[in-house]
Amino acid sequence: MMRIILLALTNFAVMVVLFISMTIIGKLFGIDMSAGSMSGILILAVVMGFGGSFVSLLMSKWMAKRSMGVQVIENPQTAQERWLVETVRRQAEKSGIGMPEVGIFYSPDPNAFATGASRNNALVAVSQGLLDHMTADEVEAVLGHEIGHVANGDMVTQTLLQGVLNTFVIIFARLIGMMVDNFFRSNNDESSGPGIGYFVGSFIADILLGFLATAIVMWFSRYREFKADIAGADLAGRQKMINALKRLQSAHAVHDLPGEMAAFGIAGGLGDGLKKIFMTHPPLEDRIAALENMR
Template identity: 55%
Template sequence: MRRIALFLLTNIAVLLLLSIVCRLLGVDRWAYSHGLGGTTGLLIYAAIFGMGGSFISLAMSKWMAKMSTGARVITEPQNEGERWLVDTVRRHAQAAGIGMPEVAIYDAPEMNAFATGMTKNSSLVAVSTGLLQQMDRDQVSAVLGHEIGHVANGDMVTLTLIQGVLNTLVILAARVVGRAVDSWLSGGRDSRDGGGIGYFVSVMVLQLVFGLFASMIVMAFSRWREFRADTAGANLAGRASMISALQRLQANHGESTLPKTMAAFGISGHLAQGFQRLFMSHPPLDERIAALQRG
């Protein structure tokens, strides 16, 4: 539950921070005074912050991933293992019809890997030292195929678009309802100054509530894309190898060391039960294995 709470807070905190900054800097008041108080103006305002924040995060994703995991990009392979790793990624990338990604290794005990990047031809694929030590090469090849599948499917961009649209709707809906609440509390006063305390508090609370529902939608897409990436890994490295890699991942123990902002991009997710499943970024490994076995 702690991981889920931290993940949600990471996503929702951006919206809350925007709300506070806008209030302190008087952006809401400025929007009203410049005729942006109507629905169209409010939509534009929400889209700038909602979509803008998501695409800034995507543009910085490779840099953030390297910094947060301490990943070392292989520019010149230092041994046969690194050479094999780079060659395997290159082979999968060519088969998938994308540009050669940067290949990196990061120090972590658990078996994991991730892919990120703003475009299909400018991506990063990174694997943990634990994965390289605990999987055979057929299994590692399948994991690399899975990550290349994410890149080829455009999952990072699609996830960003979905998050951006939902952020926009959250900002818009929170402010529309916030105005209604503020108007009711003030007896119908026309809040041309950007609204009173009722507006400010309502917007913050509603962004938190609406943000929770938005996170459920984002996580539902995240789970669906994992099945597609597993299929890509099976096509690139062989179905048996992909199934074997997922079965090996079941031996992972303890919490992932991937930063919370990168958790959804790893090949392995956390386990959850009941209501918590709505906030899982990955389907259970049993379900993923069963989907591959069904063909």
């Protein structure tokens, strides 16, 4: 429950900051920020579209630590902690990235994720369930998968993609709202400013285009998982990566990570029908088959 409250409060704070930023921009540059103004729409689209995505990216490590209860290993105390840190260090050096922070979060389910604002400022965290139920070779492969996400710049790339799509959604939704408003206005309507048609049309278009944008982002997320699996196979060994995915496949209680961490986890969830379109991860059997057929 505290994770949900923290996420909601953070998102609210981001929206307040972006709203204040738009207001200041409008005042400083004399831009009409009223509804229906093209200049206002463009500023709204850029600030809200990219602003929210980049603020979330910059806060991703902080959010992950608090929402998931990640305990960062600063001074390894046990053999397991020392092995985790050294394995990540070795893989990071081989991948040519800065040493990420390494942490453990409590969850009985086997999972792991990577997040951070850049290749040299990342966090790799594994669940206690993953450490308890996987062999060292399998954990090594999972760590390689997460290092692959960091080395491939997946966090930044997904943020840019999300920002671009958000911007287009805002612009096109408002344009559709204008067209709807003009269609329902009578010729003798002399009232200035947008009418109810603009707000209703924009609202519905926001929802429909938002679903389309989400489907595109999720497709890219699934594509990235195959690339991260290849990275895990390169860093730890292909058979280790295959065995790790098979171990996840045998764990029937696999759950998605909450919020944006889900896209950078190792396991993902289960889905069928239309739900597959909005899955962050491909089915495990498809990922296993891709590695088995890899040359």
